[in-house]
Amino acid sequence: MRDGTIVIAGASLAGLRGAEALRANGFTGRLVVVGDEPHPPYDRPPLSKHVLTGEIPPGATTLPGVGALRAEWRLGTPALGLDRDGRALHLADGGRVAFDRLLIATGARARPWPMPGEARLAGVHTLRSRDDATALAAGLAARPGRVLILGAGFIGCEAASSIRALGLPVTVVDPAPAPLAGALGSVIGGFVAGRMEAAGVDVRLGARVTHLEGDRAVRRARLEGGGTIEADLVVVALGAVRNTGWLAGAGLDADEGGLSCDGACRALDAAGRPVPGIFAAGDVARFPHPLYGNRPVALEHWGNAVAQAAHAARAMLDGPDSVEPYGELPAFWSSQFGLNIKSLGLTEGADAVAIVQGSPRTGRFLAVYGRAGRTVAAVSVNAGRWLPAYEGPIRDGALFPPITGGADQPRPEPMPPGLPAHEAA
Template sequence: MTCEHLVVVGASLAGLRGAEAARTAGYAGRLTLIGDEPHRPYDRPPLSKQVLTGSVDAAATALPNLVPLEAEWLLGSAATALDRAKRTVTLRDGRQVIYDRLLIATGARPRPWLDAEQAKFAGVHTLRSRDDSAALRMALAGKPARVLVIGGGFIGCEVAAACRDLDLPVTLVETGPAVLAGVLGIYLGAVVGALHEARGVDLIFDAKVEALEDDGTGRVVRARLEDGRTIETDCVVVALGAIRNTEWLAGSGLAFDEGGVDCDADGYALDDAGQPDRTIAAAGDIARFPHPLYDDRRVALEHWGHAVTQGAHAARLLIGQGAGSYAEVPTFWSSQGGVTIKSVGLTDGADSIVIAQGDPKTGRFLVVYGREGRCIAAVSFDSVRWLPAYAEMVASRAPFPPPGGGVDEGPLTPMASGLPRGDE
């Protein structure tokens, strides 16, 4: 069947780059982009960094159109249902859009605070959208007495760093033994934690916020930990991870859950019976797919570069211009307190690490992660020039530990990764 109408549900990075890739590949049919927000696609990385410090305005984060789209934009009304038999997407405002091919790129939203009433307190924030960032920027500009960040993942760490850039008192509470321990492991998590402590962030580990308390008028004034300690705060940022936006697919017959939409190796969405629907593909945060570099383990990635490449791959697939499975090496970066952390590959399940280049004492180094004798990932701290060589090792499934003999070589002594095994 010829594709006369390509519909993209999700007007963010993956959806935009997918639409552009379709046009670049020669698709001349009707193109519609559906988005739940009223804004045209914008860049998310600055939202937890430059926007919070005021160096970039939230409205100035729009993503450029790299090619003319000649598209219809349906913004400000989320998709609420998918009927695959009729090939229709229903929007919240009641409109129905008929598709020939459908690209699902609805992304994720922040996991809310566990108590819905407490989440409504004035001064309690989550951070995902442009509007979220603008609201938090306004709160930080008001000079809160203390900011409390709940969660020590990348967003939590970036927010804490932005607060210190503004010379604001900030406390970060993490349930684990170190920030970023679930992604980088305990060793590197401790390195990042030391960086934040040196900049004045008050870190509390192995602790859990039990409740937020207000002043009787609905404004947050403190947080209570499970061990009875309290933290006085008038600004709380909840950074507990993300939930994929899959609820609108209920009743569609596609295979999905809170962790994403299941896809085959090419990128087609799978139905409940595990069969691909060749009229539908998924890309970006929402897509859970078997990655050939990791023994076809299903992964869903929240990386900027991944959204770009997989969005383009899925769109070309849908218009008949794609071939082969999606096998890009995952990449990620984060800027915290003047330090740039970049990674290639996936650290999940690593059993060992080595410092392959540089020295953590200098702040410039690179760590390689191994599992069962194979290089699976590398993470650099202010040393991106070393990263491409290790990306090639990850892509080629090179033996771990990597060979020595390089300039600025680290000790190359394997140590425990401090990460849970992926099969545990």
């Protein structure tokens, strides 16, 4: 069906690319894009990098293609509720938008500091949206005496890199044993920690902040077990929460971890049944990944948002039975402290890692992750040219490690990756 009304909830990367895919595949009906922010869809990766350093103004992050899309834009107007029976969205301005089909692409938001009063202190920032980046860049321009970053995940580490590039003192606190330990494990994270320290970052691992203190403006952080860190700007980088709260009462299987959907991107109801006419894509979507035993995953990857939105668009137009189960190979990249980190696959649940190309001593290497003797992921550090060779072995679940014996390869020595405990699928 290529006519009628399709509403896209979420003026995000996934929302924009989904809308483009609908038009490219022949949809001729009414297309409405609803977004909670006043800005047209924009690119998020530069926010923690070039926007913070002043190389790119926040307004220059608008995604290409926005002006060419034939759609009605309802920006700055969040969706407050979903009327499944009436097939309509309820909006914050009191409006109601009816649909024949709906694509939910509301993404995720930064997880806030858990004490609201402390989170409202001047100088306390999160970093997820364009407005977040604008406010944080302005705070950095005031040359704070010390910046404290809570969390050493990708956003926390990228922000630390950008802020050090501005010549500002930075302390990073995380309860994990290494930066990026949740995503890459402590083996690779330990290498990143060395780079951070070499760049002048005060890295406090195995430490936890319990309170932020100050009179109107933040002045210090109190540590668990005693001690404080003086700081007059704090970046809260504690991960993301999927934007599903507005779906409360709609009878869908949705929580802070995402909106569950099937391999055709159809949203699932509370009983796990596909809901006709309602689809999901991007950061908000939690789907069964066929490469990982169909265990539910939710990805915050740029490439996934684009690919899944296009997959959902095809299913919306040609029917769910017209598409294979969605199974794009997860991939992401990060730039920090002179490192270009790229990844294929999911490291979650891996029980071994091996350096199969290069060496951490040279700052250029590739690591492969295994689970139960099979290859599940690969991560390159300043060595992206080696990564494509591992796409096939990851897709095929090849024996771990999959490629050995090359003239320029070190002898693989598998070791525990230092990832968080994971329940077997």
